[in-house]
Amino acid sequence: MPFSPFLNFHYSTVCPYFLTLILFKCVCFMVQFNRLYMKGQIANMTIYISLAILLVVLGVGFEALNMYTKDNFNKPLPNYTYIIPSFVAVFFVSAFRGDFMTDYVNYRNRFNSLLSIDFFDLFKYEHNIEFGYVLLNGFIQLFTDNSLYLFVITTIIILVCFYHQFSKYSTKIWLSLLMFITVGSYYASFNITRQIMVAAILFAGSKFLYERKLFKYILVVIVAFMFHKSALIMIPFYFILNFRINFRNLFLFFATSTILVFFFDGFLDIVQNFVYDNYTEDSYGMTGQSVAKTVLPVAFFIFSLLNVRKLDSNNAMHRIWFNAIFFYSLFNVLALQVEMVERIGRYFAPYALLLIPYLFSKMQNKYLRFIYMMALIFMLVLYNFVILNDSTFDPYYFIWDK
DSSP, X not given: OOOOXXXXXXXXXXHHHHHHHHHHHHHHHHHHHHHHHHTTOGGGXXXXXXXXXXXXXXXXXXXXXXXXXXXXHSOOOOTHHHHHHHHXXXXXXXXXXXXXXXXXXXXXXXXXXXXXXXXXXXXXXXXXXXXXXXXXXXXXXXXXXXXXXXXXXXHHHHHHHHHHHHHXXXXXXXXXXXXXXXXXXXXXXXXXXXXXXXXXXXXXXXHHHHTTOHHHHHHHHHHHHTTOGGGGGHHHHHHHTTOOOSHHHHHHHHHHHXXXXXXXXXXXXXXXXXXXXXXXXXXXXXXXXXXXXXXXXHHHHHHHHHTGGGSOTTOHHHHHHHHHHHHHHHHHHHTTTOGGGHHHHTTTHHHHHHHHHHHHHTOSOHHHHHHHHHHHXXXXXXXXXXXXXXXXXXXXXXXXXX
């Protein structure tokens, strides 16, 4: 069943304009890239650039071999031929990263402070952090007192959850992974590890969202809540994300969002009664994030809106993907006022990693699809570089290099 006729944009009309926007952003990032190259700052970004290029090469190689096996043996190439080498590379960069992020040091200090407490004694004390995370630390300490293994285990949890969803639902697993690394939550997990782990757990439980199994989904949220209480926000979104995509609901979303933007301070005060209650106006993340970080989430939503006819209105999975990408962009717009709000958007971001590749796969014109694909890959890699450069992520070093 097609979507509302109000949403039937003329594809041939809007695509050239959207492509022009993408190319314009690419030119802007090229100028920034050249400026940084002339200043000699690119050397500090070797790991980030190398990982992105490696994933592109692996992805292109996988696509080429997949086409060959289909044409000659009438059999697709197994996904594990891409999953295994990419997982090793992505895992290595994350698990053995250095302590250049603030929260990395905080997690390590927390781990060390719990070493003096017996595992079963953990239940006797109050902790100023979610108890599930405390138990995870305690469980690891049953085997080792080396805090490095905390980051190894959390990396495994995050990557397994994302890889599982990509392999199950993505039409192009390599593109989903590339987006996860460049504009997704991969590098964010270097700092806000607990929250990205929660996002990964919720993402892994998406099956219950798609199949409309409320009780099982609530159980997933409860597990995630044990690591970060902000996970509770996803309970009402069990219903909201299933709204049908039509003019009435989109108008409702936009109207509510507009009101939210104008009265955001009051809304934030209410939210802080439940989460982030220890943050003040002077705390980190309470100022606005840069416009550059909002560009791609909004661009992804616009692209999805222009291609909404490619989605099936009777398919709950498609509705959830589309609605999630709307809220992903919304929370990034709100983050222009308070950066901390962007972290809530992380719970919706994973669905963009499934929706965008799906929309690409539905493009009938293979030449236009190729142009869009190349433009997207170029923009992802360049955007990732510009955002990370001269930030707390820069320079990258391994934990043994300090």
